[in-house]
Amino acid sequence: MWSRLAYTFRETGASLKRNITLTVAAVLTSAVSLFLVGGTFLVQRGFDNLLSKWAGGVQMIVYVSPTATPDQVANIKTALESSPTVVDTSKLEYLDFTKSLAEAKRLLAADPTTFKLLNEANLPTEFKVVPKARQLNVLVELANGFSEVPKVQKVVLARDQVEQISKLRDFVQTVTVGLSVLLLIGALILIWTTIRTAMFARRREIEVMKLVGATNWFIRIPFMLEGLIQGLIGALMSCGFLLFFNRLWTNGVVKLKGDNGFIALVVSDSFLNFVMLMVLLFGMLAGAVASGVAASRFLDV
Amino acid sequence: MIRLENVTKIYNSEVTALRDATFDVAKGEFVFLVGPSGSGKSTLLRMMNRQESPEKGAVWVAGRNINEMPDSKVPHLRRNIGNIFQDYKLLLNKTVHENVAFALEVIGRPKHVIRQQVPAVLDLVGLTGKQDRFPHQLSGGEQQRVSIARAFVNRPLILLADEPTGNLDPATGEGIMRLLDRINKTGTTVVMATHDQRIVNMMRKRVIQMDRGIIVRDQARGVYE
Numbered sequence: 001m002w003s004r005l006a007y008t009f010r011e012t013g014a015s016l017k018r019n020i021t022l023t024v025a026a027v028l029t030s031a032v033s034l035f036l037v038g039g040t041f042l043v044q045r046g047f048d049n050l051l052s053k054w055a056g057g058v059q060m061i062v063y064v065s066p067t068a069t070p071d072q073v074a075n076i077k078t079a080l081e082s083s084p085t086v087v088d089t090s091k092l093e094y095l096d097f098t099k100s101l102a103e104a105k106r107l108l109a110a111d112p113t114t115f116k117l118l119n120e121a122n123l124p125t126e127f128k129v130v131p132k133a134r135q136l137n138v139l140v141e142l143a144n145g146f147s148e149v150p151k152v153q154k155v156v157l158a159r160d161q162v163e164q165i166s167k168l169r170d171f172v173q174t175v176t177v178g179l180s181v182l183l184l185i186g187a188l189i190l191i192w193t194t195i196r197t198a199m200f201a202r203r204r205e206i207e208v209m210k211l212v213g214a215t216n217w218f219i220r221i222p223f224m225l226e227g228l229i230q231g232l233i234g235a236l237m238s239c240g241f242l243l244f245f246n247r248l249w250t251n252g253v254v255k256l257k258g259d260n261g262f263i264a265l266v267v268s269d270s271f272l273n274f275v276m277l278m279v280l281l282f283g284m285l286a287g288a289v290a291s292g293v294a295a296s297r298f299l300d301v
Numbered sequence: 302m303i304r305l306e307n308v309t310k311i312y313n314s315e316v317t318a319l320r321d322a323t324f325d326v327a328k329g330e331f332v333f334l335v336g337p338s339g340s341g342k343s344t345l346l347r348m349m350n351r352q353e354s355p356e357k358g359a360v361w362v363a364g365r366n367i368n369e370m371p372d373s374k375v376p377h378l379r380r381n382i383g384n385i386f387q388d389y390k391l392l393l394n395k396t397v398h399e400n401v402a403f404a405l406e407v408i409g410r411p412k413h414v415i416r417q418q419v420p421a422v423l424d425l426v427g428l429t430g431k432q433d434r435f436p437h438q439l440s441g442g443e444q445q446r447v448s449i450a451r452a453f454v455n456r457p458l459i460l461l462a463d464e465p466t467g468n469l470d471p472a473t474g475e476g477i478m479r480l481l482d483r484i485n486k487t488g489t490t491v492v493m494a495t496h497d498q499r500i501v502n503m504m505r506k507r508v509i510q511m512d513r514g515i516i517v518r519d520q521a522r523g524v525y526e
Contacts, residue, residue: 004409205392211350212455213380214407215373 004218011222015198016229022197023230026190030234030283033183035241038279040176042246042272046265047169049107051162053264056091059158060129060143066097066121068151073125079149080127086138091130100125110250110266124153188290191230195223195294206299216299223295224288231287232280239276246272302328302459302490303349308358310344310514318344319355320514326492328458331485333501334494335525336511342494345511346461349492350382351375363458380408383452383489387464389444391436397423397447398432404451422454426480442473446480453484460484462493466500474500498525 016023053061062080064073073094081089095103097120104123108115131139143155199206209219250266303326310319319341326332334342347353348360351367359366367378391400398419405415423432426446436444445465452460462481466474478500485491495501501508501524508523509516518526 002412007406204390208390208392208403208451209407210376211352211379211384212404212407212451213376213378215376218407218409 008222008225012225012229015202015222015226018201019194019198022190022194026187026194026230027234027237029183029190030187030231030287031237031241033180033187034235034238034279034283036176036180036183037282038238038242038275039245040173040180041275041278042242042267043172043176044169045267045271047165047172049109049264049267050165051169052106053103054158054162056128057130058093058128059131060139061156062127062129062146063124063153063156064126065151065153066124068125072151076127076146076149076152079146080129083142086131086142088130088132093128095126095128097123097125107264109264109268110254111263114263184286187234188286191227191287191290192294194230195227195291196298198223198226199295199298210299216296219299220292220295224292227287227289227291227294228284229287230291231283231285234287235280235283238279238283242272242276242279302326302330302363303492304361305345305348306359306361308345308348308355308360310341310348310353311356317514319348322358322514322516324509324516324519326490328490329485329488331482331491331504331506332493333504333506333508333523334492334511335496335501335508336517337496339513340511341514342511343463344514346463346492346494349459349461350379350384376408380455381458383449383455383457383460385445385448385452385460385462385465387467389436389448391444391447391451393436396433396435397428397439397450400436400447401450401454404454408455410455418454419450422450425453425483426450440473441469442476445469445473445477449477449480449484453489457489459490459492462491462495464495464497465493466495466497471499475503478504501525 062076064076068076077092077094080087080092100123101118104118105115129139140157143157146152146155206219246267253263253266256263305322305324308319308322309317311317322341322345334345336342344353348355349362351360351370354368359368361367362378363381365378367375370378392403395403401419401422402415405418410418420429420432423429426449428443428446428450431439431443436447439447445468449465460481465481466477469477474497481491481493482504505522505524507521508518508525510518510520510523510526
């Protein structure tokens with residue numbers, strides 16, 4: 001067992017060294033493609049955060065001043081429910097202070113300083129309004145009217161923000177997914193070629209191994225390990241890129257002045273860690289499987 | 302030990318390399334396969350360790366029909382068969398000791414077994430003291446001895462030799478034959494393809510003569526003709 005392990009590691013190391021140029025090419029391509037894959041998830045998550053306020057078809061948010069008494073809040077609710085042809089009352093949701101704070105925590109992941117300043121005296125509560133089908137235009141008129149209701153701080157309509165953000169998200173998603181798929185294919189082809197070249201360089205050795213009775217798995221495993229290491233190094237580099245660009249992005253967004261809501265584009269550290277872990281596992285798995293398949297394909301010497 | 306029953310091998314559905322070959326090789330026997338190039342000698346050898354499979358007929362080794370053996374069992378079959386080639390097939394970046402140890406290493410033999418068996422077999426083939434040389438530092442005859450050591454180190458039941466003296470001068474070739482004879486006397490079955498007339502006539506072993514894929518003669522204590 002020990003001598004087998006020693007053999008496997010020795011052969012893998014020698015092969016990586018022998019194929020250094022192809023190995024570097026395969027590693028760099030996997031690094032860039034895995035970075036794009038991870039980046040796609042992060043960007044997606046950022047947009048989802050940004051849009052999460054509007055999830056579930058919410059088209060209008062009525063912010064209620066924190067100084068409103070329960071009676072005043074009830075009045076606003078009654079006013080909303082008085083237009084049952086426009087407002088889908090079954091989906092009308094009120095976020096009290098606790099729920100509003102929870103939402104703010106998610107949206108302000110990148111800005112804990114601001115989040116800490118929030119309290120019952122300054123955080124508006126909110127009504128999330130889902131309109132009935134095809135009542136959007138009427139809802140706009142309704143929104144104008146609500147601005148006048150006592151203790152309504154402001155009324156925000158989805159169509160101002162959501163439509164443009166959604167379009168942007170779809171565009172970014174198409175580009176990043178497309179690019180990462182293309183580059184992933186490139187990386188796999190390079191790993192495949194590296195293994196094929198490695199096997200060609202060692203064809204005499206493989207022939208001897210087969211003739212003296214080495215099993216195919218015994219021959220294949222050093223090559224799979226080689227692919228796994230290539231995938232792992234590529235994935236580690238891509239994690240470095242992800243960390244670096246995410247920090248750059250977070251700093252950039254935090255510096256944006258004003259209450260524009262873009263702070264929600266920043267993802268939490270735990271999500272970033274999760275994405276990096278997935279990228280690592282995927283990189284290793286894809287490298288090992290591609291090499292294993294390539295090795296089996298060329299094992300018939 | 303080896304039995305071929307009506308074995309026919311056709312390459313690319315047109316070239317018939319073997320036609321209806323049938324013979325038995327008993328345990329401990331020494332058999333020469335003779336005949337001109339392209340007569341099917343190497344194909345016969347390649348049938349015996351399942352590097353090739355016949356279109357028709359069956360090949361039995363140590364009581365098993367090896368053509369019906371699942372692929373996963375083939376490595377275990379080959380651990381009982383040593384192979385020697387005209388071009389030695391040594392690994393040039395490995396020393397004599399490493400070349401021989403390699404054969405044990407890749408079938409997972411433990412280190413202490415390797416440490417014990419490799420020097421013993423190098424002694425048997427007359428290469429004691431040369432274990433740290435690389436193949437390019439050895440003569441042709443010595444390289445063939447390394448290849449024989451590698452084939453025999455696992456004490457196989459059968460040794461298949463394809464023109465082992467083909468690249469060697471007559472005196473060196475004779476030395477290799479004496480070594481193979483010695484190995485044969487330990488009970489190992491040896492099947493050797495050759496067109497070296499002198500050696501066949503010198504050894505006076507069983508001779509199976511091939512011509513265009515057909516066995517034309519099978520003679521005990523035969524000569525080349």
